[in-house]
Amino acid sequence: xxxxxxxxxxxxxxxxxxxxxxxxxxxxxxxxxxxxxxxxxxxxxxxxxxxxxxxxxxxxxxxxxxxxxxxxxxxxxxxxxxxxxxxxxxxxxxxxxxxxxxxxxxxxxxxxxxxxxxxxxxxxxxxxxxxxxxxxxxxxxxxxxxxxxxxxxxxxxxxxxxxxxxxxxxxxxxxxxxxxxxxxxxxxxxxxxxxxxxxxxxxxxxxxxxxxxxxxxxxxxxxxxxxxxxxxxxxxxxxxxxxxxxxxxxxxxxxxxxxxxxxxxxxxxxxxxxxxxxxxxxxxxxxxxxxxxxxxxxxxxxxxxxxxxxxxxxxxxxxxxxxxxxxxxxxxxxxxxxxxxxxxxxxxxxxxxxxxxxxxxxxxxxxxxxxxxxxxxxxxxxxxxxxxxxxxxxxxxxxxxxxxxxxxxxxxxxxxxxxxxxxxxxxxxxxxxxxxxxxxxxxxxxxxxxxxxxxxxxxxxxxxxxxxxx
Amino acid sequence: xxxxxxxxxxxxxxxxxxxxxxxxxxxxxxxxxxxxxxxxxxxxxxxxxxxxxxxxxxxxxxxxxxxxxxxxxxxxxxxxxxxxxxxxxxxxxxxxxxxxxxxxxxxxxxxxxxxxxxxxxxxxxxxxxxxxxxxxxxxxxxxxxxxxxxxxxxxxxxxxxxxxxxxxxxxxxxxxxxxxxxxxxxxxxxxxxxxxxxxxxxxx
Ligand code: SF4
Numbered sequence: 001x002x003x004x005x006x007x008x009x010x011x012x013x014x015x016x017x018x019x020x021x022x023x024x025x026x027x028x029x030x031x032x033x034x035x036x037x038x039x040x041x042x043x044x045x046x047x048x049x050x051x052x053x054x055x056x057x058x059x060x061x062x063x064x065x066x067x068x069x070x071x072x073x074x075x076x077x078x079x080x081x082x083x084x085x086x087x088x089x090x091x092x093x094x095x096x097x098x099x100x101x102x103x104x105x106x107x108x109x110x111x112x113x114x115x116x117x118x119x120x121x122x123x124x125x126x127x128x129x130x131x132x133x134x135x136x137x138x139x140x141x142x143x144x145x146x147x148x149x150x151x152x153x154x155x156x157x158x159x160x161x162x163x164x165x166x167x168x169x170x171x172x173x174x175x176x177x178x179x180x181x182x183x184x185x186x187x188x189x190x191x192x193x194x195x196x197x198x199x200x201x202x203x204x205x206x207x208x209x210x211x212x213x214x215x216x217x218x219x220x221x222x223x224x225x226x227x228x229x230x231x232x233x234x235x236x237x238x239x240x241x242x243x244x245x246x247x248x249x250x251x252x253x254x255x256x257x258x259x260x261x262x263x264x265x266x267x268x269x270x271x272x273x274x275x276x277x278x279x280x281x282x283x284x285x286x287x288x289x290x291x292x293x294x295x296x297x298x299x300x301x302x303x304x305x306x307x308x309x310x311x312x313x314x315x316x317x318x319x320x321x322x323x324x325x326x327x328x329x330x331x332x333x334x335x336x337x338x339x340x341x342x343x344x345x346x347x348x349x350x351x352x353x354x355x356x357x358x359x360x361x362x363x364x365x366x367x368x369x370x371x372x373x374x375x376x377x378x379x380x381x382x383x384x385x386x387x388x389x390x391x392x393x394x395x396x397x398x399x400x401x402x403x404x405x406x407x408x409x410x411x412x413x414x415x416x417x418x419x420x421x422x423x424x425x426x427x428x429x430x431x432x433x434x435x436x437x438x439x440x441x442x443x444x445x446x447x448x449x450x451x452x453x454x455x456x457x458x459x460x461x462x463x464x465x466x467x468x469x470x
Numbered sequence: 471x472x473x474x475x476x477x478x479x480x481x482x483x484x485x486x487x488x489x490x491x492x493x494x495x496x497x498x499x500x501x502x503x504x505x506x507x508x509x510x511x512x513x514x515x516x517x518x519x520x521x522x523x524x525x526x527x528x529x530x531x532x533x534x535x536x537x538x539x540x541x542x543x544x545x546x547x548x549x550x551x552x553x554x555x556x557x558x559x560x561x562x563x564x565x566x567x568x569x570x571x572x573x574x575x576x577x578x579x580x581x582x583x584x585x586x587x588x589x590x591x592x593x594x595x596x597x598x599x600x601x602x603x604x605x606x607x608x609x610x611x612x613x614x615x616x617x618x619x620x621x622x623x624x625x626x627x628x629x630x631x632x633x634x635x636x637x638x639x640x641x642x643x644x645x646x647x648x649x650x651x652x653x654x655x656x657x658x659x660x661x662x663x664x665x666x667x668x669x670x671x672x673x674x
Contacts, residue, residue, distance in 0.1 A: 017659045018652060024634045026652060028659050030670045037500060040554065048646075056671055079501055123670065130552040130576055146554035146580035148645070156649045158656055162634060194488050195546040195572050228549060230575055251669035259669045294488045315544055315593070319487040410497050419520065431492045431550060433515050
């Protein structure tokens with residue numbers, strides 16, 4: 001009998017064109033997503049007089065530099081306009097499909113790919129963006145690459161990689177009400193550390209993962225990079241297949257049947273060994289917020305800011321001291337006593353329709369104590385939310401209902417959190433200055449951001465759900 | 471790409487865990503082309519305050535380390551965003567080698583594409599090297615890629631690096647030329663994908 005194999009082994013060997021003696025493999029790339037940041041790579045291409053090798057497998061979106069606080073139309077900021085125009089020109093010159101500023105399918109690359117059915121189980125997907133790990137939620141092998149590699153993929157539709165180590169995180173049992181995929185992934189990162197999965201391809205398994213919707217799995221895999229993982233993967237199942245049915249670029253009819261047959265073999269054989277195996281109990285996971293400047297600085301909402309003086313690991317204590325100074329917090333302060341200045345609901349982590357529904361359920365009939373922005377993950381999500389009346393809930397609560405794009409997640413489009421301001425955010429990175437120089441970011445789920453908006457403090461959303469009629 | 475053999479240079483310690491690429495190169499410079507001078511804005515928000523004054527406590531502002539070609543860092547150096555421009559900023563500032571206990575995956579991949587060596591030592595070794603540099607800032611380190619060794623203050627350390635990356639740096643290899651030499655195998659593989667997984671090629 002053949003050796004039991006992990007889903008990672010199966011995906012890897014399905015894309016390996018060759019392996020050199022030194023252990024480096026040349027992999028075939030099924031999908032290549034590009035955004036405005038690809039200009040370095042297109043410049044390399046042009047310098048060689050080369051063209052995109054497989055325009056049919058390359059898809060572009062404008063997301064990072066799209067204005068999100070003003071209605072669509074002419075982009076008035078010349079720098080942003082230039083970034084968008086560059087991508088339009090580079091894709092047009094190479095015959096690459098672009099979901100551009102005026103396309104109703106525009107949105108954040110990691111939202112658009114799955115939504116359009118471009119992201120499919122069993123595909124190897126790359127993009128010059130670290131959160132490409134998101135697409136693993138559908139059983140794809142998806143990872144972020146740098147500009148030189150983007151140029152390489154554009155020219156050859158292949159990439160050199162060394163096979164990563166394999167790691168599995170199993171979440172057994174059932175999560176408590178009010179606990180979302182974001183809480184699960186923050187709990188994992190807090191447990192294994194921001195480099196806990198470095199060099200690893202990471203499979204998520206267990207009953208609590210199976211119970212997640214595809215949206216939840218996308219959130220989970222999105223943040224696997226924040227644990228250092230090369231990619232995150234959830235084996236496809238019935239939920240995956242029903243999510244994909246009818247999506248514009250997904251296979252249909254007889255081809256879909258054939259694809260499903262092949263996809264249903266994409267799982268980890270029992271007894272297949274992982275180099276690292278970690279298990280957590282779902283019932284122990286509470287709603288979580290971050291207090292520091294690394295996603296590993298995450299604690300249940302009923303905890304207090306940790307005390308560096310009590311930490312024996314010197315490097316960690318130094319990081320905590322530094323983080324507390326930057327975040328303007330003192331050791332021992334209860335997390336639920338931290339007042340916020342602003343909220344942001346958006347990004348490729350948590351701006352799909354389910355996320356907006358979860359936030360709206362908390363905000364319905366209430367008002368926000370602080371200003372904030374809601375930016376849907378794609379223009380189609382925005383449209384859907386408007387059909388469901390969610391935009392009204394946000395507006396009536398006093399929040400701004402924006403256009404779709406990366407927006408305040410990274411602030412490349414000018415939507416920044418001011419220096420010293422504290423923002424409750426559904427994004428994935430609480431790095432120093434991530435949302436703007438001096439900005440203080442607390443990461444949490446959409447429902448938790450909504451709860452923080454309602455009280456003006458970091459808040460356990462479960463206390464607000466008790467009497468809320470959804 | 472330049473080859474890397476040995477390097478004898480001043481080394482600047484930056485003792486920060488999880489030093490991410492947003493810190494190495496803040497997002498607002500991602501619009502810049504390399505020709506605009508990314509080296510000047512390396513670590514911008516750590517090196518300078520909001521008024522553009524140097525922060526005296528940031529090590530790269532120490533006169534002894536201003537022109538360091540080596541950085542010695544802590545755990546998970548270069549984690550976060552995939553921005554290769556972070557590597558351009560380091561390289562264009564003159565940095566040729568970063569020594570740390572662990573690196574962000576994408577960062578170290580980007581580094582090798584640009585001739586920047588990422589040398590892995592243990593936590594204790596990184597701490598010891600940083601301590602030696604703090605005691606004697608003028609100290610030069612000798613980094614030898616062939617022997618995978620670092621000489622610091624008469625002590626020798628062995629560093630690890632992926633053997634493939636080591637070969638690339640030693641030879642200054644360019645990926646694309648290498649890949650082109652496998653053109654036939656790629657073409658054959660593409661045909662098998664079309665045959666076995668036709669849905670990979672979506673209708674236009
Ligand atoms: S939403 Fe944020 S994390 Fe996601 S791709 Fe955009 S900038 Fe990156």
